Amino acid sequence: MANQNQNQNQNRNQNQNQNPNRNPIPDEEFNLRETRPSLGGGRVSGSDRVGTAFNLVEQMEYLYVRVVKARNLPGKDGNGTPDSFVEVNIGGFKCLTKHFGNNSNPDWNQVFSILKDRIQTPIIEILVKDKARNGNNNSIGMVAFDAIDIPRRVPPDSPLAPEWYRLENPTGERVPGELMIAVWLGTQADEVFPEAWQLDVTTVNSDGVASIRSKVYLSPRLWYLRVNVIEAQELLIERNRQQPEFFVRVAHGNMILRTKISQTKNVNPLWNEDLMFAVAEPFEDQLVLFVEDKVGANKCEVLGQCSISLQGVEKRMDFKTPVSRWYVLEKIICSENGQKKVEKLNSRVHLRISFDGGYHVLDELTHYSSDLRPTGRQLWKPAIGVLEIGILSAQNLTAMKTKDGRGFTDAYCVAKYGQKWIRTRTILNSFNPKWNEQYTWEVYDPCTVITIGVFDNSQLQGGNANSNGNANAKDSKIGKVRIRLSTLETDRVYTHSYPLIVLSPSGVKKMGEIQLAVRFSCASLINMLTMYTQPLLPNLHYIHPLTTHQIEILRHQATQIVSTRLSRAEPPLRKEVVEYMLDVGSNMWSVRRSKANHSRIAWILSALVKIIKWFDQICEWKSPFITILVHILFLAFVCFPWMIFSTIFFYLFLIGTWNYRLRPRHPPHMDVRLSQADVAQKDELEEEFDTFPTSVKQVDVVKMRYDRLRAIASRVQTLFGDLATQGERFYNLLTWRDPRATALFLIFCLVASLVLYVTPPKAVISVMGFYAMRHPRFRDQLPSYPMNFLRRLPAKTDGLL
Template identity: 50%
Template sequence: MKSDMPGAAGTLPSSFLPPMTDFQLKDTNPLLGGGGGGGKAAAFDLVEKMEYLFVRVVKARDLPAMDLTGSLDPYVEVVLGNFKCVTKHFEKNHSPEWNEVFAVPKDQVQGSSLVVELKDKDFVVDDFVGRVALDIVEVPTRAPPESPLAPEWYRLEDASGRKLERGELMLAVWFGTQADEAFPFATHPDVTPAVDRRIHSVYNRSKVYHAPRLWYLRVNIINAHDVFVSDENRIPEVLCKAKLGSQVFVTKPIKSRSNIFTWNEVFFFVASEPFENDTLFLSVEDRVSPTKDEVLGRVHLPLTSINKRPDDRNVRPKWYDLKKPVFAVDVDQLKADKFASKVQARVSLDGGYHVSAEPVQYAGDFRPSAKQLWKKPVGVLELGVLQAEGLLPTKTRDGKGACDAYCVAKFGHKWVRTRTAVSDLSPRFHEQYNWDVYDHATVLTVAVFDNNQLDDSAGGGNRDSVLGKVRIRLSTLETDRVYSNSYPLLVLQPSGVKKTGDIHLSVRFSITSTLNTLLLYSKPLLPKLHYSHPLPLSQQQQAALRGHAANAVVARLGRMEPPLRREVVTYMLESQMHQWSLRRCTANLQRLLSAFSGVRMLAGWFVDVCHWANPITTLLVHVLYLLAVCFPASVLPTALLYMVFIAAWRYRFRPRKPPHMDAKVSNVEKVNPEELDEELDTYPTARSPEVVHARYFKLRNLATNVQVQAGNVATQGERLHQLLSWRDPRTTVMFMAFCLVAAVTLYAIEFRLVALAAGLWVMRHPKLRKKMPSTAANLFRRLPARTDTLL
């Protein structure tokens, strides 16, 4: 059967893959903190100092009238060489206030003068009102913690430089760095004419986002009383449905002729703070047909009315009156009913658990939901996003390849986003952020994206493209050491792994108390309620809750300005990690073999010793074994001291770089393109039925091999159990006799002699061996197993 994917017949050719050296982590030596110098440590000491010319347009007053009606729609245009920055305009305002800041990189300042023009917005051509011209050499320099520069009133001039009778503009102009307080709010005029300036103004500033605090909402639906159905001739099949937003859970339907129905089922929802607009809906319904449920009563429970439970204290159940739907209300029936239908439920917001929106191995935080249970931070994590290099062009602009890159970093509840560098394949960010660290067994995630929202004609429907990701585990970092490295940005595509560039980062992890940090190793990773009162959920249910938590984070961050788009948040949260991937399956198998490679090597070495492959080594092992048997008390101390010696010897070769995305461990070197296409396929699939059919049979073949190997392992375990089960009575009798003789022998003869004889027998010379299997192996192979009872 042919595949409609190119290159599906084999693995990727070696000429296609980039050299493996391009996938390696590289050391960098940036001039952090501006290259040093005396004085106090800079607040931005993990990034290079970048100087900017700041222009703050505050307000204007006493502006002249431009139209016949005397109105004026003013705005300000800042002109510096090829750079132009425009403020918003006001309608019919002679004393506007803008309070906008523009920042131009000092190394890109062109010309010797700064011109600030005030114009009148018009339908055809904007009218010139006046201007202010300043010499660049006269601009002062300011460095925090100095106080902000006081703005100054400037009289407007005409085009020839003469002062106007009316009109003044308040400005503040100074040279500063990215450590300036105005930098996060400044507009960067790195815009090409093809980019809408209004849209770019939303994305050209760095932003800090805070993910919502998530809670588990526990709903225990116990029973319902006084529930009556419309058709009394039919045995009702009643169920209770619980709904919170898009999360819906349904109890098992209960058939009963009485008006009391008992379920006693527990459901868990994920709720995000604040709870003002969230409501839990409980509805009792009658299953009239397999496709139709008739609502008998409903109750609304605002989450603000539900008690928060930070521990395992018992929550008393409550009775809630069920209100019938409006279309089902019968006035005569209401008068006849003496009792309202009720449902009994136990509802609480459990704050003693950690609600995870990402896989535990990549989590940046393990704190419980209840804030009063949080411990003090044990350290501070600082990240400097320096620059990106060699980014691949993702679009064409002005006849040249362009990329609108920005970075997103996540750790715990705090997310950060750098400004978008427009049409720059080697953007310089040099932005620094910090986080409080509550547990150092956590992971910092940094990703680079291409902003596809700058084109106004797209209407915001384009997805931001992924350029790569970096994960750094804090426990792998040395304390107070600055790691400055260039990380490769790798993206997995149907054609194979692709390097999209490099991102330069500087990271430092500082701890407040060494003792508290070391004590964390003795404490559980998750809050104690996860162990003392674990959630009664299956692995599939936990994965579903993690998906609901991720959706809550996506919804909250998507409502901020500028929004973090869904594809960005899901990529950062690794929402697609647990989908089927043959490449990941093979990579995990290789990791398993690598983890036990030492055991395999030791077993192979011992086989060589037993077969006297190297007689000197075998004789030396005999001597060591004799010493261990004669002096058993020294075996364990010697082994421990040997481990100390190995660790001390390996200190010289310890890792000096943080971990990074490893293409070899990820098994992307020899992966089949068809397997990559299957991994990146959507759900439901977008491929043809023939391709899906071929993949199904391939998966069946793989599952068959797994099934056979699992059966072989189970057979060996069952044979071990059969020794004492009397399923094979002759084998059981022989094993009993052997155990009896062995017990008498071990009791009568000193254990050292038995151990010495057993060791010498195992390591005997090949001339004393037979090529046939041993008696014990033959006996074990003949034992019955439960394979005979399988259909």
Template identity: 50%
Template sequence: MSEEKLTSSFNLVQQLHFLYIGIVRARGLPGNCDPFVQVQVGSYRGTTKHFEKKANPEWKQVFAFSKERIQACSLEVFVMDKASGGIIGVVCFYVPDIPTSLRQEAPSPLWFKLADQNGRKGERSSGELMMAIWMGTQADQVFPEAWHADVANIRSQSIGDTRSKVYLSPILWYLRLNIIQAQDLVLRDKTRKPEVFVKAFLRNNTAVRSSISLDKSINPTWNNEEIMFVAAEPFDDSLILSVENRIGYDKEESLGKCAIPLSKVQKRALPVAASAEWYNLERVVREGEDKTEEKFTSRLQIRISLEGGYHVMDDSIHFSSDFRPTDKMLWRPPIGVLELGILNATGLLPMKWRNQKGTTDAYCVAKYGPKWVRTRTIVDSLAPLWHEQYAWEVYDPYTVIKIGVFDNGHLEGGWGRDGKMGKVRIRLTTLQTDRIYTHSYPLIVLQPNGVKNLGELRLALRFTCYSFTGLLSSYLQPKLPKMHYYHPLTSCQIHYLTKQATKIVSQQLSQVEPALRKEVVECMLDVNFFDKCSQRTYKANVDRINAALRGLVLAWKWFDGIQTWQNPILTILAHLIFLFLVNNPELILPTIFSYSVLVGLWSFRYRPRHPPHMDLKLSLAEKIGREALDEEFDEYPSSRQGDVLRAKYDWLRSFVAVNTSYLGEIAILMERLSSPLNWRDPRATSLVIVFCLAACIVTYFIPLKILVGAWGLFVMRHPKLRVGPPQMPLNFLARLPTRVDSML
């Protein structure tokens, strides 16, 4: 769908009008009642919590009624007694007379005298109710915390699960531990040589053990063996270290333990080694032993630090929405703002049954950087309207915003899990600045019985940059913080630490009200996207490589046609050009760069008109067979029968998973090499064209032998000059768009 201009209070979304009722407090109620407030507009109602035996209760609760659904002319606010079920008092309003607030904030609350059921204020009624009533929009400040009354008649484990909410991921740090040596270990069995290792444990993580020291003595050394964890602020936990001695197969005894509070661990942001410190080990007393029978003076020397110079990855680096280091002192200023308008969804399929009919309770979750947003749940609708707008600061354009649609499984008729209905990934480099993109994206889900299109999600996006020069300069900067290049982590470390970070983020977001469930967080973070065994992904990566090499294949076919004289006129022309370039070698590079400029300008007419989305053809989702689906959704270890078959099957799947990941990396590299002139990223293509123009001029006036000599000296430069972040061409290459964003 083509882009369009949206004009509203939120600029990207349409105004939705709501009737807000803010219940603050009451006074003068009978002292023996259990008061609560019930707000009713026609058939819609909302209820506050009740207080026991309290004459002056305080609620501070806001209800919201969609103006489109209001069909009644009267609003009734009842103060009721929970114990007797009777009405203490009532306040009535005429809906058309309710004022509209234009300040996007709640008006000052007022006291209203309670009347009896017949509307009389006198001896039969007692007490007053403080509340605020106004007409507003979703731009009002109280909108995220308001209780939408259209879910009041739906039984739920928590009605709070239906509200909108903004979340922040916990601040994560890498915890680096270098084990140096131990001294004066006390052995219980002194007749055999010790096999000592160190076991480290941090809450929310499994225990990690070092290798067995090669020194078979009471003073073992480990030569700075490294162990890493992911820790989250606030640092209330302690790192538990235990020195263990292996005494047999799967048997070990503890020679001492120590607890190191994370709040006392040194933080560092620069590539400077942390200082080594000695920690006393406490003796582990067995049952029946006397703790005072010998003096325990064992020590452990380690280096321990919280690494603020790294970016802690909680999802795949290819889909990452943030590359900033943990330490805020190393942050660069933001380069722009990303605005997202979640408009509506259409054609959703029923996800559950309620009142003998299929229905869906849909909500959206969007993640960019550490900020997560969740829209309100639209109950019992296959075409929900959200029209909620959110904004994020952008620090790097080569980032991805993810928007997922889920079915609320905690309302009446749900299964207790929020069902995935589809996800959209949009890379910011595919967006032009200061342009509103309004497009409908298909919601595609791959299930064990095949691929399903569960509807469409309509979004509006706008990327605004503060400085266009700063935006272009970001293409030449390292993608990751410098610490990743001075002290790089291995692929195994990154994989293990990403699992830890995902687990911590999932646990903390599930403790917020309303909670983001584990299945939602894992879906948004693309857990196991590159690690799963999938014939479909394997074949799709092969096709991506072939597509990226299509230009070389066409060039070879063209040259083969020249050799075989398929077109004599073209062949003669090619010979003349070849002889001219041989006679004038200084024109070879200018000719190549000029041709690249022409190809880039010619491709401008075929540039994408909207951000890419999930591509069924690219993902081979429509051609996948039942056997391949059974393999892709099978868990580890395999659930298939037969021990021999299971062992061979798991080995084959592990082999294919590794090769699939390698093929994906190769496909990404090939697509980046072939993408500078395809206008997938308009700014990158413009930079390439400008560079080609400049290179054309430079290579024309500077002799080729000087350029070749300078290039050779640069390639053969001293290894000391290669330490540090990658050079600008590699940084630019690492930011070029790939089609991995469209992979299902």
């Protein structure tokens, strides 16, 4: 360990010498800090939760004012009907209800709230005003409350019943009209809190208020649409075409795929090729198919087309082959006057179309999968646990906008797990916002990751303008946190402050910290441990695997669908936010990531190097006692070979047991050292943040080669990352990174040690050999139990930027 630390220090010094202008980043700058917030409420029960749940947020007291309705309001000079509205006045904070014209009995039913700590006056004034009265004296009457006398409501108590109050003038005299209101003190757990109008956000116009409140979003249900293009018959071509080049182009929405050119050079071409699309419910767009003939270098002739509705397409849940059908082709002919005419052809195309519900969509290519269930709900298994996240607060956020020469930030959080996305309310103009919002997700697989991101809201003035008036402003990213559930101990509440790290062309920067409270609970430990023996992905991924090229295209399609659908919600979850949460572009070429993956592989291989050096030391008799001990052990193994495997497994059991006291005490977090972000050169960062295709102005040939090199290098980078991931998973068998997985492995080692001790080695070797060479009839296409167990182990990918 000392040598390893020395080597790391030498590498850091070398990197600093290569980049002398970059200031060294203190190690504690990006460390995870354990906190002890005052979480309130103890235990609460829930019918849709597993067992009991903790209140994972700090209690925040709010003053609530519900303005229900009024009656018998007088008009101007006591005649007619007023144009009435209500003004809630608490100290320097004011807020108005909706305006009702020509109505003596208006019905508002609006709720206002404000933090109790922000109340600077003992008197709460609720004024009824008439918009038709000009000047400052447009008040009809008012109701005043003493803040000391306001009752307190604690859920699950029933809501406070509103009462009728007589209106008075400022001198306390009775005036015509009555107002029904309710005023009480509560917390953010009150059911009216999400829709209450915050009195401290009155600087935001009505169009921007919708983007401030907390919301829950559901991403669309995605399917894989498989179009198997088999063949075509009786295509009409020119007689002088001796070597036609037929291919099929299929379009769904704005996504277009095409087959290869058929090797059959006649009017009955054969393809038998699969084209895959990612499609979201409801199935709105039709599938449009074109059969074309390539007649020139950049010219194709459409021989026929057909439109296919997706409403009646078969949904396949198992391995059965769907039924194929013949579709008649049409040709659209444009007349001289511009009218279009559809002509039926004798040509037809043979297709096999199905929705594959046995696949999981979107997360196959990423290490940060939050949901591994198949699309078909019939294949879902019951939930194994509940994940609870308390988003408490943030500290020392960086100013993201400026106004009148002063920097400020309007921060909100987004969390993604499975199909459920959540967005907290926006805290205005604060570098230390406090959200104290709690959310719950059902967990179907512990080997999944939840992602929490922090963003700056730039949509508070309505439309597409930010506070500075910039059009088409985007919400700026402040940082994100990823937590793998399998690294959490069951029923333990984790309270940590996570650094928010962002990498930009100018280098890595800490944007602040976010404080979270996390708890993962399960109903049955046995059911959760059984998950470690199951395939990571649904069975169809192994029976009919997709190619790497198909997965890349499908993930791009799925990402675009999710970002488009969520941006259509109200308020929208913007495209830049969704893409940042989904790590779009994380597989592109980067010198920094390649160096990070190289360091990970070198760290894994360093264990083998240590063993070789240790053996050299034994041979050189640097420690006579250890050398003699090894000679005795070697002689014992020669005389009693059946003890070799038993001793190895028992030794692994002892190492894992010894490492239990050194097990990690907190979840993983972003590691700038591991990501090589602290030593990345300026030109490397410029290349990493370069567009694809490149925006560098160079010769076209050089540009083409450069883009091709980046595309190939990104796959090589992914390959090295996967190799490093496998090695780290082997290493984490004994490090208690995943407590349940390590416990299972240690139990297996202990049992294997005992079994191998009493079993003759010849029998063990014979069984292993015959099992490895067994007939294919006795083989299963699904991964083995050890392989499933290994793929579920955590790796250092959770800490990569």
